[in-house]
Each structure stands twice: as C-alpha cells, then as structure tokens.
C-alpha cells in the first residue's frame with residue numbers, strides 16, 4: 001500500500017494530537033449533557049472514532065449509521081440511502097456525528113436534518129478532515145481536526161475502491177493507481 005502513496009499529508013503523530021485536542025474540547029462542551037450519542041458514519045469513521053472516543057472523558061453511547069449519498073444524477077441534492085440505521089431513538093438526545101472527511105457537505109447536511117427531524121435535542125459534527133473548497137452547499141462542522149486542500153486522500157478510514165482504509169496516516173494516492 002505504501003508504495004501507492006505520493007505524499008503523507010497527516011501523519012500518525014498529528015492524528016493522535018488532533019484526537020487528544022478534539023476529545024478534550026468535546027469533553028468540556030458536553031460536560032453538562034446527559035450521555036451524548038457518538039454516532040459514527042461507516043465505514044470511514046472507524047479508526048478516527050475509536051481513537052477519538054478514548055479522549056472523551058464522559059459517559060457517551062456509541063452508535064453507527066451507514067449512509068450512501070447520491071450526488072447529482074436524477075436524485076435531488078442531498079438524497080441519501082440509509083444502508084444501516086442507528087439502533088436507538090435519537091429523540092431528545094444530544095448527538096455528535098463522527099465523520100472522516102467533509103467534502104461537498106451534502107451527506108452531513110442530510111444526516112443532520114434527518115436526526116433533527118427525528119427529534120434530536122442537538123446535533124453537531126466532529127470530522128478529522130475538512131475540504132472547504134469542495135463545498136457545494138454551506139456546511140460548517142463544529143469540530144474540525146485539520147483543513148486540507150481539494151485533493152483525494154486515502155488512509156485512516158478513507159478508501160479508494162474499498163482499499164487503503166487501514167493505513168495509519170492520511171495520504172495522497174499516486175496517479176498511476178487511478179489510471180490502472
């Protein structure tokens with residue numbers, strides 16, 4: 001896998017430091033809330049969520065959703081298919097959605113709306129990576145690990161054709177991998 005990476009843009013050490021920083025911030029902000037739900041969006045959230053939650057020093061529930069976005073085509077913007085729904089009621093709950101990267105913003109905008117529609121008391125987003133240049137709709141996650149340029153990255157949960165998720169860092173793929 002490593003030979004396919006052109007450049008590492010977020011190192012293991014940086015990721016660890018970002019998880020500590022974000023975990024502390026969330027701990028402070030949610031200290032008076034009752035058992036918030038940390039809701040991971042599969043599959044990209046897995047390494048980030050498992051590292052981040054170790055630094056949230058509060059009782060939190062852990063849940064997952066698997067959603068697939070349809071961007072463009074005949075679907076209206078923000079149309080998502082829920083492949084696996086959250087396993088508990090979100091009514092009157094404080095939700096922290098845990099995401100690997102925000103690009104167009106459509107996935108999260110839709111999931112946030114859905115959870116609010118279901119009666120969540122509050123819905124915020126923590127993302128390891130943010131690509132603000134990719135936005136097609138306005139969306140600002142409350143907690144951002146690091147802002148990156150509009151490049152396609154893999155590793156630490158992020159895939160290309162379902163591979164590279166298990167790299168311990170975030171990197172840019174070599175072009176020859178795409179052109180194979």
Ligand code: 5GP
Pocket residue numbers: 044069099100101102103104105106107108151152153154158159160
């Ligand atoms: P969006 O914000 O465009 O609705 O969707 C975010 C999702 O698009 C992420 O959860 C991720 O699955 C995918 N995505 C966006 N940018 C990248 C990227 O640079 N690399 C990878 N592997 N996936 C990305």
